[in-house]
Amino acid sequence: MIAILAAPTNLGLRPPQPGSVPGCAKAPEALREAGLHRQLMAQGAEDVGVVLPGRYVDDLTTNDGAGGSSTVRYRLRNQDAILDHATRFAARLEQLLAAGRAPLVLGGDCSLLLGAGMALARRGSYGLIHIDGHTDFRHPGNSEACASLAGEDLAAAVGRHWTAVADPEGTGASFAAQHVAHLGCRDDDEHLAEARGALGLVIPASRLRGGHDTSSIAAGAARALEVVGRARDGYWLHLDVDVLDPDHLPAVDSPDPGGLSLQELTELLTRLAPGAVGVQVTVFDPDLDPDGRYALLLADVLAVGLEHLAAGC
Template structure:
């Protein structure tokens, strides 16, 4: 069964404008208010509480070269989040982490046993790293690279545990065809399926291909809601056309969730959803698509 908890981090994001704070930290409570926790608890989930991040600081003027934004607070949060995830798994339950930004993948990586695969569902590859860019700063746009060891050791090798996921057992689904790092991701990971290709082959086949790459073993499921086309989900920091529609995402999650060891959901921004309509959509997608999260791993 599921243990759902909040990780309201925005530490890995750039500020939307000078002096402001990214709104993803409000996502867990916005989704709670929209009924997500109530619906999952009605199906047998339990509420695991919250793992609070440190204070977000716009540190562009003070950050040393070779460091990411909010690095100390981000690493501290990853360690504490990792302990919480590990505890839930040790109790025989599937953790569902409601974030927050994509840097949460570091905490998952610290928690999971060796050999756990990763299925990264995201509208972007998030594969910027020091080897392909001189603009590294925001782990939320660099999380997949960090997860497979392609980043500065401070984030990619916390406590000597990197790489957190084997590249050969890592799958990316959902970027757009013009993603600047798609070619590198195809070379580096076990599988990369842009949104268009996953739509063309169909969600059951996309899920089957992903499971084959992870070794048909349990895997961590990362979902960034910007995998949805902005026609349906504009309440994210980097909306790009060409994404999935809600029914396609539900179908993909329904296929993948039962054999996932746990999952995280990221980058919904309530500041961009003043009337709550997009929160309601996210709730419907998650409550349906993740209802059987971990059921075949944590019977």
């Protein structure tokens, strides 16, 4: 049974402008208003509540000091609040998975992958299919701009980050890199080459797109399933909706051209969701959707694409 869990964190994102906070924390209720819960619950899903985040505070201390001096920083924006939320989120996921439920987590930003990885690592050895318009592979080894976990979640999930988020419980990386498949980044992604060398599979959106012909989607999904099928206990599905082209859904933190169509994403989810133990949906920003039109489109994609979540487990 699908268990719809809201996790409306915005803690892993940078402020959209000084003095403001990211709007993706509003996504679960915007999708509820758009009818997603009604559609899924009519098919037997249940609403299991919410894991609330702490207060968003832009507490980042930059490396640039007065007079050109600098300080070394080994923490993320909202790091303490992220770790607290991840711990509570992981506990809820463990409860749901132990009860035989298939979590459908409505975020929120991509920092949710930290808590999901913690929960799964406690249970066994899982793979990860990371569908995202970006590799999210920024980390201290390749960038001096590390600050926002939502753009660094995949690097942290495979152990390439500061210890606080790369190994939060002292047991190693949440996912073995060879059991991770990334789908959907753009060809000009800054960290594409490194991700390709580190992960089990990386397929950019340009290799998935095919207009009305879904053969590219089918081939990409089959390759991803082969990679995560090597993990002993199953796989988790991460979806950042900025994998969609902004012509179809611009209401995200970092829209980039060259993404998937609504039909292509629906087809991809239809092929990947049945074998997943759970899924998280991230980065939809209702503040950028004032009339709700994109929430309606996204709700329909998710209702169809995730209808058979965990059916094959």
